Amino acid sequence: GENVEQHPSTLSVQEGDSAVIKCTYSDSASNYFPWYKQELGKRPQLIIDIRSNVGEKKDQRIAVTLNKTAKHFSLHITETQPEDSAVYFCAAGYGQNFVFGPGTRLSVLP
Amino acid sequence: NAGVTQTPKFQVLKTGQSMTLQCAQDMNHEYMSWYRQDPGMGLRLIHYSVGAGITDQGEVPNGYNVSRSTTEDFPLRLLSAAPSQTSVYFCASSDRAGGPAETQYFGPGTRLLVL
Numbered sequence: 001g002e003n004v005e006q007h008p009s010t011l012s013v014q015e016g017d018s019a020v021i022k023c024t025y026s027d028s029a030s031n032y033f034p035w036y037k038q039e040l041g042k043r044p045q046l047i048i049d050i051r052s053n054v055g056e057k058k059d060q061r062i063a064v065t066l067n068k069t070a071k072h073f074s075l076h077i078t079e080t081q082p083e084d085s086a087v088y089f090c091a092a093g094y095g096q097n098f099v100f101g102p103g104t105r106l107s108v109l110p
Numbered sequence: 111n112a113g114v115t116q117t118p119k120f121q122v123l124k125t126g127q128s129m130t131l132q133c134a135q136d137m138n139h140e141y142m143s144w145y146r147q148d149p150g151m152g153l154r155l156i157h158y159s160v161g162a163g164i165t166d167q168g169e170v171p172n173g174y175n176v177s178r179s180t181t182e183d184f185p186l187r188l189l190s191a192a193p194s195q196t197s198v199y200f201c202a203s204s205d206r207a208g209g210p211a212e213t214q215y216f217g218p219g220t221r222l223l224v225l
Contacts, residue, residue, distance in 0.1 A: 001169075009150070034213070043200060043216040044153070089152055099169075100145075100152040 002027040004092050006101030013080050014109050021104045023090035024072045030092040033066060033073045038087045038103075047088075048075070080108045112136050114217035116201050122223045123191040131186040131220050133201030141204040142184040143214075146170065146197040153200065159184055191224045198222070 003026040013019045023033075034049035050057045050064045050073065057064050061080075066073040073092075077084055085108045090101040117132045135142065143158035155168030159178040173195060175187040184203075188195060201217040 006152075043218050045216070046213050049213070098155070100154075102150055102152040 002030060002093050002099040004090060004099045004101040006090050006104055008104060009102065010105045010107070012107045012109060015080060015082060017080055019075075019077045019080055019084070019106055019108075021075045021088055021090070021106070022072060023074070023092070023101050024070075025092035025099075026071065027092070027094075028068075028071065029094050031094045032092070032098075033064070034091050035062075035064060035075050036089045036091070036100075038089065040086075044089060077106075080106075082108050082110055084108050114201055114203055114215050116199075116217035116220050118220060119218065120221045120223075122225065123188070124225055125191060125193060127191050129188050129191065131188075131199055131201075131222075133184045133186065133217055134182050135184075135201075135203040135215070135217075136182065137203060137205065137215070138181060139203035139205045139215075140181070142178065143168070143202050143204075144174070144176065144184070144186045145200045145202065146195075147200060147219075148197050156186065156199075188222075191222075193224045196222060196224045 006023045031052040035047050036044035037047045038044040048059050048062050048064050050066050061078045063076040087103045087105050089103050114135045140161050144156040145153040147153050154170050156174050157176040159165045162181050165176050199220045202214040204214045
């Protein structure tokens with residue numbers, strides 16, 4: 001089955017700097033790669049996703065890149081703000097074979 | 111639309127007790143799932159359903175049962191609670207019968223403590 005690794009486990013950045021979180025996956029059949037943000041005590045919420053026929057996708061300050069050959073994808077947050085502080089989860093899979101990474105705790109320091 | 115709702119929000123059980131975690135969605139989604147979230151381990155799939163009357167096991171199904179008698183409801187049953195089942199449980203739904211390869215919408219979670 002699919003196995004998803006995520007790095008780093010914790011990340012601290014200064015407000016205004018960029019943050020990058022990387023994930024690798026094992027199953028070459030995976031074709032859907034979402035990113036979820038989870039604030040403390042809240043539910044995970046989708047912030048961006050990418051499918052295997054696209055290499056990059058942007059939504060304002062957030063972007064995701066996908067390298068299917070290397071089986072990795074990354075989340076990029078530019079101009080970070082204190083409200084970006086949260087745990088971020090990547091996931092990978094296809095159909096019902098869908099696995100989450102262990103999460104990255106991002107802290108944006110004012 | 112209420113989206114995905116879960117009850118209760120918090121529950122304390124004694125070892126060996128049974129209980130049902132409720133999950134409902136009003137988006138007419140075919141796919142529903144249950145995850146547990148433990149520190150440092152992300153979200154792990156317990157059971158899922160691709161439609162009424164159809165359920166299947168995920169990564170960590172032992173100790174849990176599910177049923178899907180309607181499109182809207184997907185309860186999770188703990189048969190005999192154990193301390194290892196202390197966790198936060200999330201229900202999720204997706205508008206794709208083949209699996210969650212579309213946006214998954216999560217419920218608010220149920221925090222379970224087993225003593």
